[in-house]
Amino acid sequence: MAERYDFTAVEQKWQKYWDEHNTFVATEDRSKKKFYALVEFPYPSGAGMHVGHIKAYSGLEVVSRKRRLEGYNVMFPIGFDAYGLPTENTAIKTGVHPRQVTDNNIVKFSSQLKRVGFSFDWTRVVDTTQEDYYKWTQWIFLKLYENGLVFRDKTLVNYCPSCKVVLSNEDSQGGKCDICHSDIVQKDKEVWYLRITEYADKLLEGLKDVDYLPNIKLQQENWIGKSTGAFVNFSLKENDEKLRIYTTRPDTLYGVTFMVIAPEHPIIEKYRDSIANIDALDAYKEECAKKSEFERTQLVKDKTGVKIEGLTAINPITEKEIPVYVADYVMMGYGTGAIMAVPAHDTRDYDFAKKFGIDIIEVIKGGDISKEAYTGDGEMVNSGVLNGITNKKDAIEKMLEFLGEKGIGEKGVQYKMKDWAFNRQRYWGEPIPIVHCPECGIVPVPYDELPLTLPPVDNFQPGSDGESPLAKIDSFVNCKCPKCGHDAKRETDTMPQWAGSSWYFLRYCDPKNTEALASKEALDYWMPVDWYNGGMEHVTRHLIYSRFWHKFLYDIGAVNTEEPYAKRTAQGLILGPDGEKMSKSRGNTIDPNDVVDNYGADVLRLYVLFMGDYEQAAPWNDSSMKGCKRFLDRVWNLQDKVTDGEGFSKELTSLMHRTIKKVTEDIEAMKFNTAIAAMMGLLNEIDKAGKITREEYRALIMLLNPFAPHITEELYQVMNYGGVLNEQSWPTYEEALCAESTIEIAVQVNGKIKAKLNIPAAAEQDEVLKLAKADSEVAAAIDGKNIVKEIYVKGRLVNIVVK
RNA sequence: GCGGAUGUGGUGGAAUUGGCAGACACGUCAGACUUAGGAUCUGAUGCCAACGCGUGCAGGUUCAAGUCCUGUCAUCCGCACCA
Numbered sequence: 001m002a003e004r005y006d007f008t009a010v011e012q013k014w015q016k017y018w019d020e021h022n023t024f025v026a027t028e029d030r031s032k033k034k035f036y037a038l039v040e041f042p043y044p045s046g047a048g049m050h051v052g053h054i055k056a057y058s059g060l061e062v063v064s065r066k067r068r069l070e071g072y073n074v075m076f077p078i079g080f081d082a083y084g085l086p087t088e089n090t091a092i093k094t095g096v097h098p099r100q101v102t103d104n105n106i107v108k109f110s111s112q113l114k115r116v117g118f119s120f121d122w123t124r125v126v127d128t129t130q131e132d133y134y135k136w137t138q139w140i141f142l143k144l145y146e147n148g149l150v151f152r153d154k155t156l157v158n159y160c161p162s163c164k165v166v167l168s169n170e171d172s173q174g175g176k177c178d179i180c181h182s183d184i185v186q187k188d189k190e191v192w193y194l195r196i197t198e199y200a201d202k203l204l205e206g207l208k209d210v211d212y213l214p215n216i217k218l219q220q221e222n223w224i225g226k227s228t229g230a231f232v233n234f235s236l237k238e239n240d241e242k243l244r245i246y247t248t249r250p251d252t253l254y255g256v257t258f259m260v261i262a263p264e265h266p267i268i269e270k271y272r273d274s275i276a277n278i279d280a281l282d283a284y285k286e287e288c289a290k291k292s293e294f295e296r297t298q299l300v301k302d303k304t305g306v307k308i309e310g311l312t313a314i315n316p317i318t319e320k321e322i323p324v325y326v327a328d329y330v331m332m333g334y335g336t337g338a339i340m341a342v343p344a345h346d347t348r349d350y351d352f353a354k355k356f357g358i359d360i361i362e363v364i365k366g367g368d369i370s371k372e373a374y375t376g377d378g379e380m381v382n383s384g385v386l387n388g389i390t391n392k393k394d395a396i397e398k399m400l401e402f403l404g405e406k407g408i409g410e411k412g413v414q415y416k417m418k419d420w421a422f423n424r425q426r427y428w429g430e431p432i433p434i435v436h437c438p439e440c441g442i443v444p445v446p447y448d449e450l451p452l453t454l455p456p457v458d459n460f461q462p463g464s465d466g467e468s469p470l471a472k473i474d475s476f477v478n479c480k481c482p483k484c485g486h487d488a489k490r491e492t493d494t495m496p497q498w499a500g501s502s503w504y505f506l507r508y509c510d511p512k513n514t515e516a517l518a519s520k521e522a523l524d525y526w527m528p529v530d531w532y533n534g535g536m537e538h539v540t541r542h543l544i545y546s547r548f549w550h551k552f553l554y555d556i557g558a559v560n561t562e563e564p565y566a567k568r569t570a571q572g573l574i575l576g577p578d579g580e581k582m583s584k585s586r587g588n589t590i591d592p593n594d595v596v597d598n599y600g601a602d603v604l605r606l607y608v609l610f611m612g613d614y615e616q617a618a619p620w621n622d623s624s625m626k627g628c629k630r631f632l633d634r635v636w637n638l639q640d641k642v643t644d645g646e647g648f649s650k651e652l653t654s655l656m657h658r659t660i661k662k663v664t665e666d667i668e669a670m671k672f673n674t675a676i677a678a679m680m681g682l683l684n685e686i687d688k689a690g691k692i693t694r695e696e697y698r699a700l701i702m703l704l705n706p707f708a709p710h711i712t713e714e715l716y717q718v719m720n721y722g723g724v725l726n727e728q729s730w731p732t733y734e735e736a737l738c739a740e741s742t743i744e745i746a747v748q749v750n751g752k753i754k755a756k757l758n759i760p761a762a763a764e765q766d767e768v769l770k771l772a773k774a775d776s777e778v779a780a781a782i783d784g785k786n787i788v789k790e791i792y793v794k795g796r797l798v799n800i801v802v803k
Numbered sequence: 804g805c806g807g808a809u810g811u812g813g814u815g816g817a818a819u820u821g822g823c824a825g826a827c828a829c830g831u832c833a834g835a836c837u838u839a840g841g842a843u844c845u846g847a848u849g850c851c852a853a854c855g856c857g858u859g860c861a862g863g864u865u866c867a868a869g870u871c872c873u874g875u876c877a878u879c880c881g882c883a884c885c886a
């Protein structure tokens with residue numbers, strides 16, 4: 001009898017072996033075919049690893065191990081995205097420096113990752129908070145600056161009064177701070193922006209050439225939110241001002257009966273002296289500013305607004321005078337902050353017009369505008385030159401032409417995506433390498449002074465007005481202007497957490513390079529990433545930011561591929577045993593360490609892949625995991641059934657070849673659950689047969705290896721196959737042997753199953769039908785009836801239709 | 804409101820893309836071995852006493868529908884007054 005499997009000892013033994021033998025270190029042998037597998041590097045939080053991390057990494061872990069056995073030079077790196085607020089908050093709370101907190105957490109994470117036996121290349125670890133790393137983050141920033149993609153603007157920003165930081169739109173969705181969930185307020189602030197909108201079209205176009213899951217592409221497209229329409233200039237009656245608007249429906253221009261501008265629209269300030277009800281407008285503006293973005297978007301139904309007394313617009317087509325309103329359903333941040341309102345064909349304008357008693361003019365036939373706005377297509381009416389056109393596209397085109405001739409408008413494109421607010425008033429981030437000089441203005445830090453290091457501080461409490469803690473460090477702030485030598489001050493804001501993760505995949509290619517972010521040779525060989533897997537929550541922000549940086553680096557010749565990731569997939573969440581999202585507050589979290597202690601790393605790895613479709617969310621279930629434990633134990637105990645004599649029957653051999661085929665294909669399709677199920681099914685049949693040859697056993701062990709590497713390496717050694725498993729080759733199957741010689745088919749009469757039939761797989765229709773009709777049940781069912789139709793689906797079923 | 808996804812036994816989930824619904828696993832029941840069983844092994848297990856009925860619900864197409872079409876309900880996740 002085989003000894004009982006001691007998973008703790010065996011797992012430690014092989015982890016040590018892999019470590020000592022550099023088993024998973026990617027080689028620099030560039031004659032070999034490469035495979036670059038990337039998983040999202042973790043934020044090293046104090047809570048340690050989560051089972052979600054295990055699932056996220058296990059997918060490409062299996063693919064990577066398989067690829068190595070297939071002869072690829074695999075790079076499967078790991079690192080730490082270590083800048084960020086939680087660490088800083090821990091530091092504030094405990095008084096331990098963020099550097100120390102980060103280092104402790106990284107040590108903790110590393111040992112946890114190693115315990116699971118992931119085949120990461122530990123020689124390439126990157127840590128975004130190390131000087132030799134963020135030097136290049138700053139370098140990219142300076143390059144962006146040099147190329148006009150960094151600008152400074154004073155605008156209303158999302159400000160979190162609790163965290164005391166300015167947040168991007170992405171970090172403050174729903175009007176709540178992404179970190180502490182407090183309500184966001186709008187605040188005037190001078191901030192740094194990256195001109196990501198400049199790359200909007202390239203980011204959209206690039207999606208055509210990459211292999212991302214369709215819903216990931218869709219989310220990115222929606223995020224970028226390209227729309228085509230027209231800019232139209234409306235004249236004002238009282239002065240020479242042009243009120244410029246953006247519309248996607250220039251075809252409805254004849255139906256414009258009023259205009260609406262955002263409360264923050266500059267025209268109000270400009271003409272405040274000629275506005276009779278300026279007090280009312282000021283009051284309204286203040287009221288709007290107090291509303292959080294959340295409130296502002298919740299009260300969708302109830303439109304508010306104030307008519308401007310003293311500014312009247314002129315519809316450039318009809319030349320009729322129309323009123324101008326201020327209302328907060330128009331946003332300053334999209335388009336021009338002003339709209340032409342077509343109440344007959346836009347539900348928002350309709351609601352507003354009804355409430356304020358404004359004219360509603362139908363210009364598209366098909367609805368009943370006395371009841372509601374009609375947003376469908378139809379024949380143009382009341383529309384001068386457009387009358388009679390029934391096609392929206394034609395109407396738009398005609399109107400654009402008309403606007404062009406009259407010089408009052410032109411075709412335009414807008415994006416929902418906004419420029420990237422690129423600074424935080426926090427300590428634990430990359431310093432922005434900029435100097436403010438009273439003489440020269442904004443001056444970039446020279447490249448040879450990089451990295452601009454984060455000064456050591458004891459107090460990282462943010463300033464009361466949202467200033468960075470760095471502002472309090474005189475030795476950091478005070479400097480000489482690199483350009484004129486005059487006394488100057490450093491920028492004290494730091495970069496957002498997205499910065500470090502926007503290029504880490506490049507650094508993995510050449511992590512120790514001191515001359516460049518990575519050598520050209522390394523990038524030529526490794527890039528692009530062949531397969532990137534991560535969470536669905538990162539497919540817009542992180543994925544778009546990093547694609548933006550990469551495309552920029554491509555444009556300045558720093559990298560050699562237009563797109564960073566050839567393929568992107570996403571895993572589903574692991575839910576708590578109660579089916580709810582895992583969270584500390586719900587108390588339904590599972591600690592991977594406990595699982596490794598009690599069941600072993602192989603069981604943990606196997607279970608997170610077996611629990612359901614990889615891309616789908618699935619609840620954790622302890623007892624279900626035991627099935628995986630049993631399976632591995634049974635594979636171990638199969639040793640006792642190894643025979644020197646005859647092995648598998650013909651049928652079982654066929655099943656094994658089919659299993660090899662299935663596992664091989666399922667891994668590529670991320671159908672890990674069915675791959676494991678197939679191996680379980682094979683084991684069940686082997687157990688029934690009660691015997692297995694050494695070679696057959698070897699194939700099973702190889703097949704299982706990517707999923708459960710420790711037990712399979714051990715078995716390989718125990719069985720004396722020679723060498724170590726990870727230096728062997730992935731098992732192959734013979735297509736001819738996959739075919740079964742006899743198969744069972746169903747016999748239906750009028751679609752109802754009457755019998756099952758075992759027939760030779762090669763049997764032809766006539767033969768099968770003859771056999772089918774010979775069955776007593778079938779014969780009874782068709783007796784005395786007319787056979788209308790006979791269908792034979794090869795290898796599946798027979799259906800006899802009778803009347 | 805818009806967009807996306809999902810809905811299958813007591814549970815997690817499978818189903819050559821229109822061809823035997825429920826693979827695999829959990830759980831449950833029975834048996835074996837045991838001082839013992841929360842270990843292991845063997846067998847049974849969609850529902851119904853049965854004719855039969857069964858993939859959220861109602862229709863439709865088809866010899867044949869979990870899969871296609873039309874409508875509808877529910878849940879989850881994004882986005883949200885985007886002009």
